[in-house]
Amino acid sequence: MGRAFLTGILAAIVAAGSTFADSPSVTAVLSNSETVVGETVELQIKVTGPGDAQPPEEISVDGLEIHATGQSRQFEIHNFATSSSVTYNYTILPLRAGRFTIPSQTVRAGGKLLRTPELILNVADAPGRSSSARPSRGTQSQSVSAGDLLFAELIVPKKVAYVGEIVPVQIRMGFDPRVRPRLIEPPEITGQGFTAQKLQQSGQSSETINGRPYDVVTYKTAIAAARAGKFEIGPVKAKAQVIVPRRRSAPRSRSPFGFDLDDPFSDPFFSNPFAQMGERREVEIKSEPVALEIKPLPPNAPPSFSGAIGNFVMTTDAQPKSVQVGDPITLTSAISGRGNFDRVNAPVVEDERGWHKYPPSSKFKQDDEVGISGTKTFETVLSPNEKKQSVPVLALSYFDPAKEQYVTLRSEPIAITVQGGAAATQNVTASQSASPSPAIAVAPQRTQKPQDILYQLTDRPATAESFAPLYTRTVFWTAQLIPLLALIGFAGWKIRQTRIDNREARRIAALQHETSELMHKLRRNAASPREYYAEASRVVRLKTALASGSSRIDPNVVDAETAADTFKLNTDSRDQLRRLFEQSDEWQYSGAHNGPATISPENRREVLELIENLK
């Protein structure tokens, strides 16, 4: 039951989280925007939001062979907000060289039609790998210290880049699985004049090269050149421990054992390692360096250029859209694409006149392992000094290495409503825009006369006030003594009252008990007249005392008149009662009675009726 309840709560929280999750969105990235003919590139379309997305079934681009290779789903719960995303993978095989545009794709998700950005893929004609150390590539292929047991290769897809441009780099390290390698120093790209990002292991696979199996580990990183010129990237160096057969004292001959001396794989050690002990040896793995030419950026960069190089798109939004003069408006600009995001600064406000601008904040969400592709979101707070119809245009400049020119992105004007304050008159704007004087154009004119503050107060209270909250002051806690004392008094009074009530209850119980006992005796009919009348009058007294209630009459002082008054008896009953008391007194005090020595049953019945009717 409890578990079901907890599950229900969890489901409700998750459902609530899902309710508040973001609306569906889609991104598309290429694993590499530069490749060569025959070298595959991966395309990922990531749909964040509802899980009912319908990805494009077929993407057709002339010159590219694109196949869907599968999908993966990610599910995250963060601060009770859930988000899920599905990544659809496609493999692109370039069939010819050129610059290809993968058009925007339509994805239906959550009842909405979303569109992916256009992607550019540059395919080179030359054999793509700048450096290869793979065993299959013959003489130039490798410089491996342990022969064909392992290799390293550095893949740089570009041969020419610009200063600051991010160039993705891939490092592949292959090991013969039989040498059971253990990497003791991760690969490192040596060289000067460039900065490299942290290496990220992106995958591991088994490949057969020249008929030999290899475990291939792939690392990805990105480099950016700090200056122009010709550089040598690499070589990549790493150290690993591998198991190799023990050296023999005598050189092996070919014929007696039937294996090739030049091929370490032909050693019987590899076919049965337990038959002969191997030794663990440390080896250095080294690739060939790669030449890279770095060109300087062209001159005459736009004013809003901050060093961003790549290919970007910008979307902007403003919230809220209806404000008072002076109220803040948050301008959110999302820069998506591929490039050096660390140099992407907040878009500049083209015309700040009539606005007060605060420093922006930023966050970056990367779409790949090395942070070349992603979305950087800036939030800039602006407050209007006057009435405005739209937020100012934001501009972002970057250098597009594919086009080899600077590109400036400008946001669309977003309509807003600004209330209060004086409107920026058309004349002022017109005169500012038409005026040749830069001073007039730059200096914003105040349209509001500053309000003056109110008068000085000349009276001052006699007692000083305090900032301390009341509950921290001594007087507050001292004042609590009053209700505390009242509580003590109240509790004491209640205790006393209870005790009194208990005493009275005990007295009443005793009187009732005695009455009951005497009534039993009177009904038994065995008593002498003296005892009978004494007990009957006693019962009357007890009943009177019980009936007296709060006046608490002592039964010993009750006489016939008191009893008759208490029970409000009529004249006959009153006379009967008087006679009963008289007879009781006579029997009690005279020692003898004028009447008979026994009581007749009629008398007994009369007395019993009289007593029982006393209510």
Place this chain on the structure above:
Amino acid sequence: MKIRASLIAFLFCALATPSVLAQADAEFAKATQEYAQGHFKEAISGYEALIRSGQWSANVFYDLGNAYFRTGDLGRAILNYERALALERHHPEATANLQIARDEARALEIQPSWPERYLQFTSVNQYSIAAATAFWLAIFAVVTLIFSRRRSVTVIAMLICCLLVFAVAVCAIYTLDRGSKGRAVAIVTGENVQARLATADTANAVLALPPGSEIKILSTRGDWIYAALPNNLRGWIPAKNAEQVRL
């Protein structure tokens, strides 16, 4: 001997208090006169002397705020208007002048949370009184229930009501005391103050804080304070550039 000493002390206090009050009144009148004559710096000195001597009142802080406003020190003007309002929530002149100063300085404000907005209809002191009253009534109700033979529905209902009022009042005190107008609130008094990511002048800026902006001090490290900032940001600012509202 002790009685005599106590008597002497009491007499001294009884005689000294009126003279202290008279002196404070004279200082206040002098500072007000300086202000009227346009000697704002002298007026500021007079009001601050009064405040240093512990003669705090909403009107003194309000007048000091006005004097700072006239000298162009909008940060300190806002600080003193805030102090006046901290002492007297419904001080109409301080409220009006605070708005003018804020508009002039483009000061940023910390937005109160939604519970705070609802609970702000009365002050912490009034919540304290409500909590104490509800607490004692609840105790009296419990004592009544313990000693009475029959469980009275009225008393039980009163007990539940009192406990609810007590709980709400305590929550309100906690929320308001730590809220956007609580005891940790400070005002930026320096010019060109930047909140930074770390305790260094070279650290990246988080937010530019115009004078008079509200911050909430979270912790102090040396000459730096770590504060909650407007727009739900957090950052470090030099301690000399901000003053707490509540003295």
